[in-house]
Amino acid sequence: xxxxxxxxxxxxxxxxxxxxxxxxxxxxxxxxxxxxxxxxxxxxxxxxxxxxxxxxxxxxxxxxxxxxxxxxxxxxxxxxxxxxxxxxxxxxxxxxxxxxxxxxxxxxxxxxxxxxxxxxxxxxxxxxxxxxxxxxxxxxxxxxxxxxxxxxxxxxxxxxxxxxxxxxxxxxx
Amino acid sequence: xxxxxxxxxxxxxxxxxxxxxxxxxxxxxxxxxxxxxxxxxxxxxxxxxxxxxxxxxxxxxxxxxxxxxxxxxxxxxxxxxxxxxxxxxxxxxxxxxxxxxxxxxxxxxxxxxxxxxxxxxxxxxxxxxxxxxxxxxxxxxxxxxxxxxxxxxxxxxxxxxxxxxxxxxxxxxxxxxxxxxxxxxxxxxxxxxxxxxxxxxxxxxxxxxxxxxxxxxxxxxxxxxxxxxxxxxxxxxxxxxxxxxxxxxxxxxxxxxxxxxxxxxxxxxxxxxxxxxxxxxxxxxxxxxxxxxxxxxxxxxxxxxxxxxxxxxxxxxxxxxxxxxxxxxxxxxxxxxxxxxxxxxxxxxxxxxxxxxxxxxxxxxxxxxxxxxxxxxxxxxxxxxxxxxxxxxxxxxxxxxxxxxxxxxxxxxxxxxxxxxx
Amino acid sequence: xxxxxxxxxxxxxxxxxxxxxxxxxxxxxxxxxxxxxxxxxxxxxxxxxxxxxxxxxxxxxxxxxxxxxxxxxxxxxxxxxxxxxxxxxxxxxxxxxxxxxxxxxxxxxxxxxxxxxxxxxxxxxxxxxxxxxxxxxxxxxxxxxxxxxxxxxxxxxxxxxxxxxxxxxxxxxxxxxxxxxxxxxxxxxxxxxxxxxxxxxxxxxxxxxxxxxxxxxxxxxxxxxxxxxxxxxxxxxxxxxxxxxxxxxxxxx
Numbered sequence: 001x002x003x004x005x006x007x008x009x010x011x012x013x014x015x016x017x018x019x020x021x022x023x024x025x026x027x028x029x030x031x032x033x034x035x036x037x038x039x040x041x042x043x044x045x046x047x048x049x050x051x052x053x054x055x056x057x058x059x060x061x062x063x064x065x066x067x068x069x070x071x072x073x074x075x076x077x078x079x080x081x082x083x084x085x086x087x088x089x090x091x092x093x094x095x096x097x098x099x100x101x102x103x104x105x106x107x108x109x110x111x112x113x114x115x116x117x118x119x120x121x122x123x124x125x126x127x128x129x130x131x132x133x134x135x136x137x138x139x140x141x142x143x144x145x146x147x148x149x150x151x152x153x154x155x156x157x158x159x160x161x162x163x164x165x166x167x168x169x170x171x172x173x
Numbered sequence: 174x175x176x177x178x179x180x181x182x183x184x185x186x187x188x189x190x191x192x193x194x195x196x197x198x199x200x201x202x203x204x205x206x207x208x209x210x211x212x213x214x215x216x217x218x219x220x221x222x223x224x225x226x227x228x229x230x231x232x233x234x235x236x237x238x239x240x241x242x243x244x245x246x247x248x249x250x251x252x253x254x255x256x257x258x259x260x261x262x263x264x265x266x267x268x269x270x271x272x273x274x275x276x277x278x279x280x281x282x283x284x285x286x287x288x289x290x291x292x293x294x295x296x297x298x299x300x301x302x303x304x305x306x307x308x309x310x311x312x313x314x315x316x317x318x319x320x321x322x323x324x325x326x327x328x329x330x331x332x333x334x335x336x337x338x339x340x341x342x343x344x345x346x347x348x349x350x351x352x353x354x355x356x357x358x359x360x361x362x363x364x365x366x367x368x369x370x371x372x373x374x375x376x377x378x379x380x381x382x383x384x385x386x387x388x389x390x391x392x393x394x395x396x397x398x399x400x401x402x403x404x405x406x407x408x409x410x411x412x413x414x415x416x417x418x419x420x421x422x423x424x425x426x427x428x429x430x431x432x433x434x435x436x437x438x439x440x441x442x443x444x445x446x447x448x449x450x451x452x453x454x455x456x457x458x459x460x461x462x463x464x465x466x467x468x469x470x471x472x473x474x475x476x477x478x479x480x481x482x483x484x485x486x487x488x489x490x491x492x493x494x495x496x497x498x499x500x501x502x503x504x505x506x507x508x509x510x511x512x513x514x515x516x517x518x519x520x521x522x523x524x525x526x527x528x529x530x531x532x533x534x535x536x537x538x539x540x541x542x543x544x545x546x547x548x549x550x551x552x553x554x555x556x557x558x559x560x561x562x563x564x565x566x567x568x569x570x571x572x573x574x575x576x577x578x579x580x581x582x583x584x585x586x587x588x589x590x591x592x593x594x595x
Numbered sequence: 596x597x598x599x600x601x602x603x604x605x606x607x608x609x610x611x612x613x614x615x616x617x618x619x620x621x622x623x624x625x626x627x628x629x630x631x632x633x634x635x636x637x638x639x640x641x642x643x644x645x646x647x648x649x650x651x652x653x654x655x656x657x658x659x660x661x662x663x664x665x666x667x668x669x670x671x672x673x674x675x676x677x678x679x680x681x682x683x684x685x686x687x688x689x690x691x692x693x694x695x696x697x698x699x700x701x702x703x704x705x706x707x708x709x710x711x712x713x714x715x716x717x718x719x720x721x722x723x724x725x726x727x728x729x730x731x732x733x734x735x736x737x738x739x740x741x742x743x744x745x746x747x748x749x750x751x752x753x754x755x756x757x758x759x760x761x762x763x764x765x766x767x768x769x770x771x772x773x774x775x776x777x778x779x780x781x782x783x784x785x786x787x788x789x790x791x792x793x794x795x796x797x798x799x800x801x802x803x804x805x806x807x808x809x810x811x812x813x814x815x816x817x818x819x820x821x822x823x824x825x826x827x828x829x830x831x832x833x834x835x836x837x838x839x840x841x842x843x844x845x846x847x848x
Contacts, residue, residue: 012418012839015832019421022824029263030238037242038260042662042701213843255658255727258810265810266817410843418836425829429822436818437630440731448732448807449724 045173047165050104058121060109063172067109067117068160069133070170073144078102080131081145091156095145098159106162106170107146111135113153118142133157204387210409211416212397214574218292219395220423221285226383227424228278233376235271236320243323245369247362250325251450269439275317276442277431279465282310291517293505294396300497302389305382307493312379314466314490319372321463322365326447331460333360333368342480359453400506401570408574459534467531468524474535475547485547492554499554501562509568516557523549620735620742620765623797627737627804630819633812634805636668641784642802643667645795648782650726653718653773655706658727659806662700666809674700681705719759721772730800730807737804739765744796747775 046063050070053059059070073081081095099105109117113135119125120133120142128134128141130149135142140151147156162172181192181199192198202208242261244253257264286306289295295303322333337354341347356363394403403409410416434441442464446457462470472489476482492499507514523546530543626635643664646656661678669677678698683705686693698705708714715722730736746765756762760770777795784790805811 011831012414012835015418015421015828015835018824018828018831019425022828029266030234032262033238033264033267034241035262037256037262037264038662039256039660039701040260042660252658259658259663265814269814414839415843418832418839422829422832422836425825425832429825429829432818432821432825436814436821439814445732445734445736448728 045171047169047171049169051168055103060121061172063160068172069105069107069109069121069146069157071105071144072103073105077131077144081143081147084143084145084147090148090154093145093147093156098145098147098156100162100164104170105144105146106172107157107159109133110158111137111140111153112148112155112157113138113140113151118157204391204412205417206413207411209391209412210394210406211412212395212403212574213408213410213415214397214399215395215416216398217419217423218284218288218398220420221281221288223420224423224427225278225281225285228274228281229376229379229383232271232274232278233380235267235274236373236376238267239271240373243369245323245366247325247365247451250323250365254324266435269435273431273434273439273442275320276463276465277427277434278313279317281427282313283465286310287521290520291507292396292398293400293500293502293507295497296500296505297497298393299389299396302386302392303497304494305386305389307490309379309382309386310493311490312375312382316372316375316379317463317465319368319375322360322368323372324447325365325451327449327451327457328444328447328460330360330451330453331456332462333364335460337364339483339486342483361453396505397574398506399508399571399574400504401574404573461532464528464532467529468527469531471527471531471543472547472550474531475540475543485551489550492551496554496558499558501559502565502567503562504567504570509570510561510565511568512565513561516553516561519549520553523553620738621745622738623741625737625801625804627801627811630815632815634666635801637786638798638801639667639805640669641786641788641795642798642800642805644785645777645782645799646726646802649776649795650799651704652707653714653723654726655708655714655723656704656726656806657706658703658725659809660701660703661698663809666805671700678702719772723773726803726806728807730804732807737800740803741796741800743771744777744800745792 044064046061048059048061048070050059050072053070053072055072056074057072060067061070062068078095084095086092086094098107109121111118114137116135116137118128118133118135118140120127126134128150130141130143132142132144132146132149134140135151135153138152140153141149142153142157143149145156146159148154160172162170165171181189181196183189183192183198188198199208239257242253242257242264244250254268257268259265261267289303289306318332318336322329337351337360340354341351343350352358354364355361356367397403444461444463446460449457461467469486469489473482473486476485502510502513504510507517526542527546527550530539530546533539535543626632626638661674661681664674664677665671678700681698681702681704682695683698683702684693685696688694708717711722724732730740733739735742742765743763746763747761748764750756750762750769754762754769756770760772761774762769763771777792779792780790781792781795782790788794808814
């Protein structure tokens with residue numbers, strides 16, 4: 001009797017378990033449809049012509065819907081950012097690690113605190129205490145290498161993947 | 174202290190703690206659990222109620238996923254649906270489930286209704302249960318029609334045009350009412366937007382009416398194939414585990430059939446013209462409704478007068494509301510009604526014929542057939558049903574479900590029925 | 596009796612559509628039909644060539660992007676090269692001007708006309724429809740398209756072909772605005788296949804069927820898995836049902 005009963009329980013449990021597994025598998029497409037779609041993923045790279053940018057000027061472009069800050073830095077700015085004691089930084093990183101060509105700083109214009117866009121790209125903007133960018137949301141200050149110097153943000157501005165296709169054209173993504 | 178709280182009786186302490194304060198588990202148990210006594214002789218036709226419930230859940234879940242990717246604008250609707258089909262992860266699967274799910278929802282509900290008609294489930298004391306069911310059916314038709322507009326193909330556009338024009342038959346205020354429905358002088362962007370809003374809303378209204386439908390069901394419990402009232406506990410079994418496993422088996426078979434359509438014949442039930450973007454300047458050569466609305470479309474066309482045609486069509490559905498009072502026979506199940514059984518089969522064949530005629534061009538023999546079938550539809554309900562009570566002699570009913578000993582005369586009738594006879 | 600009823604209710608949708616308007620044409624035994632059907636990649640590639648060299652001069656294919664051509668068996672570099680052979684109008688740029696640039700894999704197939712009205716004007720008022728969904732948007736699907744493409748014959752004497760129309764054996768009404776698109780050796784196939792009218796028609800039909808239903812192979816694969824799973828679940832739950840119900844049935848007997 002008990003043997004019979006346990007076999008019966010097994011089959012009942014097995015069939016309901018299949019139901020649970022099936023429901024789980026069916027739910028996956030419902031979740032996955034919220035991930036970026038194929039056309040969104042295909043737009044993952046963008047080419048930017050930077051030939052018209054003078055020394056000291058900045059350019060903001062959109063990549064994956066987010067702003068990318070491109071800054072053609074002056075000799076002084078490059079020197080300033082290289083003289084900083086790396087160990088004193090919250091997110092220690094040398095300026096050389098953050099650029100491919102000294103003159104060109106290319107970083108995501110997204111504050112690493114909570115995702116606002118920092119000020120400092122336009123000539124009239126406040127550039128914060130370190131001459132780079134200042135995030136108005138919660139007061140994070142970034143230097144001219146995009147590194148976090150003061151305020152709540154935990155990390156430096158992210159450097160997106162990019163490459164120089166020619167001297168005047170970069171490809172982001 | 175302990176004794177002052179009337180405790181629930183669940184083994185699991187967490188469930189017990191919650192249920193003592195919020196008796197949802199007790200409610201579930203009474204709905205589909207061990208505390209829900211069910212006649213033990215229900216056959217597989219009784220599976221379709223729970224199947225309809227599952228189908229609604231599938232439709233709501235896939236619908237919400239589609240809504241996340243759909244754009245309700247005349248310039249983007251068609252494109253956004255194609256984007257779902259091509260670029261959104263698993264989008265084709267979700268859309269094909271939703272598209273074919275609508276058809277299968279109707280298949281399930283039609284069988285559910287046919288079951289009710291055969292076994293007399295709409296009769297006293299379950300009249301309101303039946304009426305709530307008809308309300309659900311009406312809401313389903315409205316939801317399906319609204320949803321069919323959203324892909325903004327040719328059939329979407331012209332279907333919406335034709336159906337909204339039904340309301341133009343209303344005397345004096347017809348024209349303003351149509352313009353009010355459309356938000357303009359023709360089906361256009363405002364129409365699409367409001368149809369989308371309502372298409373999202375109505376399924377939840379349906380879910381609400383289903384709750385009422387279930388409450389009404391539990392008042393007197395399920396009818397059964399014999400159509401007699403259940404007198405002893407001996408004839409009852411708890412819903413769980415008996416009907417949970419039976420419904421689960423039925424669901425597996427249903428889903429397997431459903432998958433054949435979703436994966437291998439996804440457009441079989443649809444119409445090619447709906448893959449042509451809507452064009453307000455050219456009507457497709459053959460406009461046909463979706464198959465599940467086809468019988469009523471046939472009735473509409475059978476009447477050569479515009480106003481009367483629309484009235485006949487709405488009347489065909491409206492007649493279902495008074496069905497419990499048209500059928501005066503005290504015997505529920507067609508098992509014991511030799512004449513009703515014959516007319517039932519004729520009725521089903523007639524419905525299938527109407528469904529077929531609704532998608533044919535109204536010419537030649539089809540016009541005559543359409544009129545005959547339409548007439549029969551109304552004769553069945555308005556003449557045959559009331560008449561049968563007078564001319565039909567029901568067979569003797571068994572005394573109980575487990576004791577099918579035939580008794581003669583009125584003593585074998587259900588208590589409700591015998592009360593009526595007095 | 597009951598079985599018959601059940602069957603008839605399930606068959607309702609079938610019967611209602613059995614007599615839809617059909618274009619009488621040729622039925623070809625396509626490889627993509629059936630539950631295990633697959634597209635023939637080399638045929639798809641040839642079909643792309645026919646579309647590009649013939650159809651695309653009038654018909655757009657707007658829901659297909661160059662990146663989708665990976666389904667046809669092309670690699671990234673081939674797709675990039677193919678895309679860059681087309682000129683895409685982009686913009687506006689910083690000066691507010693539209694500009695031209697070579698196509699990228701993410702771009703959708705470049706349309707032959709700037710807009711629908713331009714397409715209509717260039718074709719004597721008859722709008723050449725977009726082909727992305729053509730096999731789904733016509734009753735008869737692939738067979739309809741194939742028949743139409745091979746249906747250009749000498750008109751019988753009884754039919755008067757009016758100016759601007761063309762005789763087609765398989766088109767409903769037999770008079771079509773589109774002039775015959777395919778001629779023997781109209782394209783020179785890269786893989787050396789003999790470019791007969793039937794061959795080109797079959798290839799471009801295969802290609803456009805893919806364009807309409809690029810998900811078909813994945814769909815059928817998923818379907819086989821899902822249905823097998825559900826059938827096992829049905830068998831298991833039926834055994835479970837018999838066992839749970841055994842005491843009820845026993846009492847009855």
